[in-house]
Amino acid sequence: MSEEETADGAPELPAYAERVLDVTERIPRGKVMTYGDVAEWLGEGGPRQVGRVMALYGGAVPWWRVVRSDGGLLPGHELDALAHYRQEGTPLRPAPHAAKGHIPRLDMRRARWDGTAAPDGPGGTD
Secondary structure: OOOOEOOOOOEOOOHHHHHHHHHHHHOOOOOEEEHHHHHHHHOOOOHHHHHHHHHHHHHHOOHHHEEOOOOOOOOOOHHHHHHHHHHHOOOEEOOOOOOHHHOOEEOHHHHEOOOOOOOOOOOOOO
16 A cells, blocks of 8 residues: 655645644644643544654644643753743743753643633744
């Protein structure tokens, strides 16, 4: 079975991936959703499926806004994500002093977005 291609010859994005990326683009600046939140919002898949989509296709969207439920930053991408969070004013908590590199965590209570419409439209103002 061959993959479908777009007019420019690139592989067509699977429908589920398109939906995950669409939700990601709607998350306002300074807010986050967990992998599970995205799956729940879509009403299909689960955190692992959303994570897989983000790993394969997330580079073209604000990937740092889809996060782990514990508020820990994405391993291997901590500094890139942290720069985005600071630029967008995403609520952070200080890291415990024993934590490797003292990287802050997301303040999930304040940063988590419930999926309601943002006042300034999809993705906030970038």
